[in-house]
Amino acid sequence: MSQGPSTMRYIRKHWYAPEAIPIYAVIGIAVGGATWYLTRLARGPDVIWDRKNNPQPWLNVDQGTNTKMMAVNQKFDKSYTRDKL
Secondary structure (H helix, E strand, O other): OOOHHHHHHHHHHHOOOHHHHHHHHHHHHHHHHHHHHHHHHHOOOOOOOOOOOOOOHHHHOOOOEEOOOOOOOOOOOEEOOOOOO
């Protein structure tokens, strides 16, 4: 007993409208961008996930390492990356 055709018919009848496709696309892009940005913030040097093994991760950042997303008028040797959360 397949529910496939009746489910598709329900979705097309109640949720599908050609004029709503741009709204779905914008919401999808916004959710994806917010997820990316939150994971980027969670991996920064000032966030502590493991207090026992590395209680102060910001002390491991070398001088000359960029920790920001964008650096204006500054030259850095490398960019900060966190090995694990």
